[in-house]
Amino acid sequence: xxxxxxxxxxxxxxxxxxxxxxxxxxxxxxxxxxxxxxxxxxxxxxxxxxxxxxxxxxxxxxxxxxxxxxxxxxxxxxxxxxxxxxxxxxxxxxxxxxxxxxxxxxxxxxxxxxxxxxxxxxxxxxxxxxxxxxxxxxxxxxxxxxxxxxxxxxxxxxxxxxxxxxxxxxxxxxxxxxxxxxxxxxxxxxxxxxxxxxxxxxxxxxxxxxxxxxxxxxxxxxxxxxxxxxxxxxxxxxxxxxxxxxxxxxxxxxxxxxxxxxxxxxxxxxxxxxxxxxxxxxxx
Amino acid sequence: xxxxxxxxxxxxxxxxxxxxxxxxxxxxxxxxxxxxxxxxxxxxxxxxxxxxxxxxxxxxxxxxxxxxxxxxxxxxxxxxxxxxxxxxxxxxxxxxxxxxxxxxxxxxxxxxxxxxxxxxxxxxxxxxxxxxxxxxxxxxxxxxxxxxxxxxxxxxxxxxx
Numbered sequence: 001x002x003x004x005x006x007x008x009x010x011x012x013x014x015x016x017x018x019x020x021x022x023x024x025x026x027x028x029x030x031x032x033x034x035x036x037x038x039x040x041x042x043x044x045x046x047x048x049x050x051x052x053x054x055x056x057x058x059x060x061x062x063x064x065x066x067x068x069x070x071x072x073x074x075x076x077x078x079x080x081x082x083x084x085x086x087x088x089x090x091x092x093x094x095x096x097x098x099x100x101x102x103x104x105x106x107x108x109x110x111x112x113x114x115x116x117x118x119x120x121x122x123x124x125x126x127x128x129x130x131x132x133x134x135x136x137x138x139x140x141x142x143x144x145x146x147x148x149x150x151x152x153x154x155x156x157x158x159x160x161x162x163x164x165x166x167x168x169x170x171x172x173x174x175x176x177x178x179x180x181x182x183x184x185x186x187x188x189x190x191x192x193x194x195x196x197x198x199x200x201x202x203x204x205x206x207x208x209x210x211x212x213x214x215x216x217x218x219x220x221x222x223x224x225x226x227x228x229x230x231x232x233x234x235x236x237x238x239x240x241x242x243x244x245x246x247x248x249x250x251x252x253x254x255x256x257x258x259x260x261x262x263x264x265x266x267x268x269x270x271x272x273x274x275x276x277x278x279x280x281x282x283x284x
Numbered sequence: 285x286x287x288x289x290x291x292x293x294x295x296x297x298x299x300x301x302x303x304x305x306x307x308x309x310x311x312x313x314x315x316x317x318x319x320x321x322x323x324x325x326x327x328x329x330x331x332x333x334x335x336x337x338x339x340x341x342x343x344x345x346x347x348x349x350x351x352x353x354x355x356x357x358x359x360x361x362x363x364x365x366x367x368x369x370x371x372x373x374x375x376x377x378x379x380x381x382x383x384x385x386x387x388x389x390x391x392x393x394x395x396x397x398x399x400x401x402x403x404x405x406x407x408x409x410x411x412x413x414x415x416x417x418x419x420x421x422x423x424x425x426x427x428x429x430x431x432x433x434x435x436x437x438x439x440x441x442x443x444x445x
Contacts, residue, residue: 083388084386084387084388084389084390084425085387086387215381215384216384216386218389219380219381219384219386219389220370220373220377220381221370222386222389222392223364223373223377223381223386223389223392223396224324224364224365224367224368224369224370224373224377225322225323225324225325225363225364225365225392225393226323226365226369226370227323227389228323229323229326229390231326231327232321232323234321264288283318284314284317284318
């Protein structure tokens with residue numbers, strides 16, 4: 001890494017990324033530039049932050065986040081992944097807290113691209129605020145709790161102000177024998193509601209699940225080698241690619257002799273793009 | 285180009301007999317991960333320096349990313365999967381659950397299997413000796429203090445048993 005004026009190849013990298021040198025300096029706040037550092041700094045300063053805050057289409061609908069079964073179990077969806085930061089368990093606590101159900105009645109589905117909200121990347125500190133505070137999963141759970149209280153108010157003929165959600169039911173505050181379970185209120189049906197930006201989060205003084213120490217849900221899978229890291233994902237007919245690294249940054253490719261690997265069983269293709277070389281094969 | 289002459293090997297992985305024709309230079313890790321779809325041993329550095337690929341071979345903790353499978357013909361291999369299951373974890377795995385001794389968990393093969401193989405050899409190991417045995421296993425999350433507590437908990441329970 002060099003300190004001083006950006007080297008010619010650093011300037012070319014900045015230009016190629018559509019950033020002026022001034023943009024780069026403003027974002028990183030330091031005149032420390034080399035070819036590789038420029039690339040890394042730009043990714044962290046710009047597009048990554050935007051990708052982490054991303055909210056895909058449909059995320060404003062409650063049904064994208066929360067579903068309640070006829071048995072009263074809560075299934076919640078999140079687009080932010082467990083990466084060792086404890087987020088899976090913390091998000092289960094969040095849902096349990098806002099919906100007033102025991103944590104063992106919450107099922108959380110994370111980062112299933114066919115089912116969960118598109119929340120962009122999970123890569124660092126932004127994964128937590130994305131679903132807490134007054135946003136997304138937190139707001140969905142609070143919206144759902146208030147919707148359940150309204151439904152119970154209609155069914156029981158009791159003003160919503162006299163009702164309280166607790167332990168998977170809505171209860172009449174001054175007549176606690178009168179209660180109705182979430183499964184009976186909405187079980188198996190959709191809410192058909194947008195997230196309510198004014199839905200009331202439970203106050204920290206009321207917390208019984210958030211703010212307590214809950215064992216990490218995925219730990220038994222981690223210690224027994226069952227946890228599926230990204231590296232373990234297998235899909236049918238999956239191919240494997242490997243990058244052929246150059247000896248140094250900025251190296252220019254001279255030649256590729258594909259015949260040197262073509263006879264290896266499972267070989268599929270050599271991919272060359274400029275000075276990038278990759279090999280695709282049927283197995284790793 | 286190197287001419288590959290495949291070599292027939294037979295070994296036991298987590299109690300299961302496995303026979304394969306392998307490239308003599310192929311690391312054991314590739315056999316375990318790619319052929320047998322085991323998730324316990326991980327590719328970390330690929331240089332035998334971090335420990336995330338650790339397995340127990342004939343009672344010794346080894347780094348499967350730099351150990352050719354061909355050198356382990358006839359060996360008995362144990363990975364995290366072979367110790368216990370989420371429903372019935374091995375006592376050392378239970379100790380790690382009890383102490384909540386993981387963040388991302390990528391290094392757990394190295395930590396748990398190195399500690400287990402070491403304590404199998406030296407059940408009365410002191411804290412310093414355990415620390416020494418685990419010195420070459422990297423945990424980038426920094427869970428080391430909890431991990432040492434978990435190993436201590438397991439070692440104590442093991443001695444009482």
